[in-house]
Amino acid sequence: MTDTIIALEHVDKWYGPSFQVLKDCTLAVPKGEVVVVCGPSGSGKSTLIKCVNALEPFQKGEIVVDGIRLHEKGVNLPKLRARVGMVFQHFELFPHLSVLENLDLAQIKVLGRGKQAARAKSVALLQRVELSAHADKFPGQLSGGQQQRVAIARALAMDPVVMLFDEPTSALDPEMVSEVLDVMVQLAQEGMTMMVVTHEMGFARKVAHRVVFMDRGEIVVDARKDAFFGDVGNERAKQFLSKILQH
């Protein structure tokens, strides 16, 4: 079990007293694997991924991240989250800080890195996402695609053991999608463990090991990529796929 980075075991979650948003979700992400999560709007994908780094609480079952049981008493959630990188649909860069400062902040305040060490790391990561020229700009001065690449670099600056992505390209203009996906593909090819909510099936075909299909709070399909794209074996998933693949 040591090489399982994320394990969800029979997770149930409710919003309020009666609306069950996650139903008996079980899922494992082994080290070095890329798992793509897809499914119709409102099926609970965002909720699922937010449960993994405890941004959302869940009521039943257990989630184990890098050996830490989230439901155990006295879990140091900030410490856990520092090891789990997260990329949001709407980037969530800090608008009052420059691009470099966005990357520095948590390294210094959370990891306790020295200012110079943090800065060196930030500079290197910006180079990696090809944004060195924009280091001193503010997020509001960048395009959506550039902002999302900064957000990825910001998460990587924490040296995460796993990266979570929640629809990282769905708020972008079409012509900017590929610059973000390219960074993600590169990351996957370097062996980063990733859990990615996305409808970009091209990305899934290229780098995913497994594809998970969710519907109404349930994990309906959890298959190796080839099996998933060969014959899903589930009517809802087939319908869904044919719909998004048309576009």
Next chain:
Amino acid sequence: MFAHFDFQAIVHALPYLFEQGLVFTLTLTILSAIGGLILGTALALVRIGGGPVLATIATGYVNLMRTLPLVLVIFWFYFMVPYIGQWLLHAPRPIKVGGFSSALLTFVMFEAAYFSEIMRGGIQSVARGQYAAGLALGMTGAQAMRYIVLPQVLRTMLPVLLTQTIVLFQDTSLVYVLSLTDFLGAASKIAQRDGRLVEMYCFAALVYFAICFLASLAVRRLQSRVAIIR
């Protein structure tokens, strides 16, 4: 009446008016604004994330302060603070509190109510996603507030906070009820002593107008400088 307008009377009074009066007024304004901002921010944080009991108490406090006339609060505090101090410190007799300390405490507590409303609106307008992004990077809730949410709130709300401070600057003249010598108090003392009511009150009005007008202009210029690029 302006036929007898005596500029000389004003000129003679200038050192007293500015060195005593205006210094007092500015000191009280600045200290009250700083104290009010700190207490007001604390109140706003309690109201947003302090749990139902504390939030209700904080909200009650804010509403109470906002429904009482300031003069009443100034008076009430001046007479009550010595007894509250006695009770808090278990002292044998009422604690001696100077007029300035009492006035400062009053303004801090009163302004905190207004500042807390401003800060609360600001905190709620910074998208929840920003706070979550801080948490996702491993920050504690307090760190996310301190490094991500509050800096943005202060920058977006700075013009409103300063405008409120200009109102506070005018309101400090109410300390005359405690016979403290602020700028207006100083002007009025001289007016009585020299029988120069017209000169002194006209001059006082002019000074208040000039300071507030220039401060407003400065705030407006600052507004575009501190705005966050979005």
